[in-house]
Amino acid sequence: MTDEEDRRKQQGERRHPSDKDETAMPRRAHDSSRVRAAIRTELEEVAEESLGTQTETRPVPRVISVENVTLSFEETVLENVSFAARSGETICIVGESGTGKSTILKLLLRLLIPDQGRVAIDGEDITHLTFDDALKVRQKMGMVFQGAALFDSMTVYENVAYPLREHTDLQEDEIEARVREKLEFVDLEPHKVMEQLPSELSGGMKKRVGIARGLANNPEIMLYDEPTSGLDPLTTATITYLILKLQRELGVTSIVVSHDIRSSFRMASKIALLANKRIGFFGTPEEMTGSDDPYIREFLGGF
Numbered sequence: 196m197t198d199e200e201d202r203r204k205q206q207g208e209r210r211h212p213s214d215k216d217e218t219a220m221p222r223r224a225h226d227s228s229r230v231r232a233a234i235r236t237e238l239e240e241v242a243e244e245s246l247g248t249q250t251e252t253r254p255v256p257r258v259i260s261v262e263n264v265t266l267s268f269e270e271t272v273l274e275n276v277s278f279a280a281r282s283g284e285t286i287c288i289v290g291e292s293g294t295g296k297s298t299i300l301k302l303l304l305r306l307l308i309p310d311q312g313r314v315a316i317d318g319e320d321i322t323h324l325t326f327d328d329a330l331k332v333r334q335k336m337g338m339v340f341q342g343a344a345l346f347d348s349m350t351v352y353e354n355v356a357y358p359l360r361e362h363t364d365l366q367e368d369e370i371e372a373r374v375r376e377k378l379e380f381v382d383l384e385p386h387k388v389m390e391q392l393p394s395e396l397s398g399g400m401k402k403r404v405g406i407a408r409g410l411a412n413n414p415e416i417m418l419y420d421e422p423t424s425g426l427d428p429l430t431t432a433t434i435t436y437l438i439l440k441l442q443r444e445l446g447v448t449s450i451v452v453s454h455d456i457r458s459s460f461r462m463a464s465k466i467a468l469l470a471n472k473r474i475g476f477f478g479t480p481e482e483m484t485g486s487d488d489p490y491i492r493e494f495l496g497g498f
């Protein structure tokens with residue numbers, strides 16, 4: 196036994212017995228009942244909180260505002276699209292494939308510029324920014340790309356460190372501390388995964404690493420493109436729980452693009468339904484299920 200192990204053991208023995216049990220327990224991130232219970236608790240807390248904000252008189256600032264945006268490629272994709280996200284909200288953009296969901300994320304990142312209308316981040320119109328100023332705005336945002344999109348030839352450590360190396364002057368020890376912190380936040384054990392390559396990870400673990408990388412710069416806004424596509428129901432639940440945890444613990448404002456209506460209902464403060472180039476519905480999940488609009492009823496199907 197090394198000195199370090201010896202010291203830890205002794206400390207462990209001095210702790211309260213229940214603490215010791217906790218440390219001795221294996222991690223059970225995939226325990227379905229625990230995950231479901233966590234999601235239920237989170238949902239209840241989120242519901243309580245949103246009730247709280249309704250009685251609050253102070254307005255919650257709009258972090259993201261999309262105003263009358265029209266955009267065409269060969270054909271018009273978005274026509275007069277408007278919606279807003281207030282601080283700490285999770286907005287889920289749902290809609291069938293090809294309706295322009297990923298395009299909206301590119302507009303927020305200013306990778307695309309609208310033909311008409313404007314996009315504002317923290318009240319600042321980003322439509323006509325210079326390239327350098329657009330980069331600064333982009334640094335307020337963490338992006339989780341479709342399919343996790345990790346760099347295959349880089350270790351998990353280098354993947355998560357990548358935005359820090361690109362956009363900060365942090366020293367290596369600070370980078371390592373940040374990488375560890377973010378991996379822990381997404382319930383991965385840093386010492387186990389840091390040196391692994393993406394090909395050695397399960398689909399769910401890749402998504403977590405993608406989220407950890409998106410979080411590396413401590414962004415105030417997180418954008419997710421189809422974070423649960425291709426995942427089994429249990430892994431979908433754990434990713435949904437993580438997005439909720441971000442909202443609850445870090446107050447991050449999130450835009451989640453998804454065609455998975457079930458997980459959207461679990462995490463959304465508001466749902467934006469994109470159909471026929473427009474936002475066909477914008478409101479809470481409860482308002483959506485209560486709607487008798489025929490298109491919404493058809494979209495929800497048997498939900």
Ligand SMILES: Nc1ncnc2c1ncn2[C@@H]1O[C@H](COP(=O)(O)OP(=O)(O)O)[C@@H](O)[C@H]1O
Binds near residue numbers: 297
């Ligand atoms: N860079 C582009 N050039 C031309 N057409 C594009 C481009 N990006 C997206 N589109 C078209 O815009 C529409 C919406 O695309 P997208 O936003 O990716 O849809 P979704 O994410 O909802 O599936 C599609 O018809 C797609 O072919």
Ligand SMILES: [Mg+2]
Binds near residue numbers: 296297298420
């Ligand atoms: Mg898409």
